[in-house]
Amino acid sequence: MKTNHTARRGFTLVELLVVIVIIAALAGLTAPMVIRQRKKADQTEAVSNARQIGLAMFEFETEYGSYPDVNTATTVRDTTGSPLNIAGVNSNDYFRQLIAANFTQSEKIFYAKVPNARKPDDNILAVEALRQGEVGFGYLLNGVNGFNSSGNPARPLAVTPLLNNQANGTFDPDPFDAKAIVLRMDNSVTSITINQQNAIRLAGNNSGLLTNGPDSVWGGTTVTPTLAVPNMRSN
Numbered sequence: 001m002k003t004n005h006t007a008r009r010g011f012t013l014v015e016l017l018v019v020i021v022i023i024a025a026l027a028g029l030t031a032p033m034v035i036r037q038r039k040k041a042d043q044t045e046a047v048s049n050a051r052q053i054g055l056a057m058f059e060f061e062t063e064y065g066s067y068p069d070v071n072t073a074t075t076v077r078d079t080t081g082s083p084l085n086i087a088g089v090n091s092n093d094y095f096r097q098l099i100a101a102n103f104t105q106s107e108k109i110f111y112a113k114v115p116n117a118r119k120p121d122d123n124i125l126a127v128e129a130l131r132q133g134e135v136g137f138g139y140l141l142n143g144v145n146g147f148n149s150s151g152n153p154a155r156p157l158a159v160t161p162l163l164n165n166q167a168n169g170t171f172d173p174d175p176f177d178a179k180a181i182v183l184r185m186d187n188s189v190t191s192i193t194i195n196q197q198n199a200i201r202l203a204g205n206n207s208g209l210l211t212n213g214p215d216s217v218w219g220g221t222t223v224t225p226t227l228a229v230p231n232m233r234s235n
Helices: 013-064 070-080 091-100
Strands: 138-142 154-159 179-184 189-193 224-228
Touching: 013 070, 013 091, 013 154, 013 179, 013 189, 070 091, 070 189, 091 138
Parallel strands: none
Antiparallel strands: 138 154, 138 224, 154 179, 179 189
């Protein structure tokens, strides 16, 4: 007796093309959502790290009378005998004073996921502390002098992400979905929208991060806001 076997039919070329088109369409719809969620997570991490920097800065100012600068570098070295390189012009050098003075033993709080940065390895021995690329925040000074908390509490103290790691106060809208992370001198942290000029608007200031004036957070001509940028890896 003969047994009838039903022929097994595979996908036709047209059916395969339809499946591929559907998958591509779904990927196109979900990819922006995935990217946005990733940037949101990176932003949240930067905000958390900025808060930790603020706490260390508060303790440092209480001990040394101002936030880190060239003068406190000398005092910290004399007081602690630290072998770390704490005198310099980039934010790595200034933040390194917080480690030397023992107000933090973690490099990770200085990290932000910005171009040419890398995850710190928490090796703080000698030249290994806050190496090139292990800092993602810029640091604000009054010329070459550190600020203190006696001024306007809305003044920024540390910021990220900087556009092309420049010291002109412009921001990169890409890493955190057009948001800049700002640590203020009252130890608060806020996310501020980056505008089309790659700038941010501070309280009472329409002209950007570093522009001074009587209606700005800097308060007049006696203050010279200066931005020390991180020591980043080259492209």
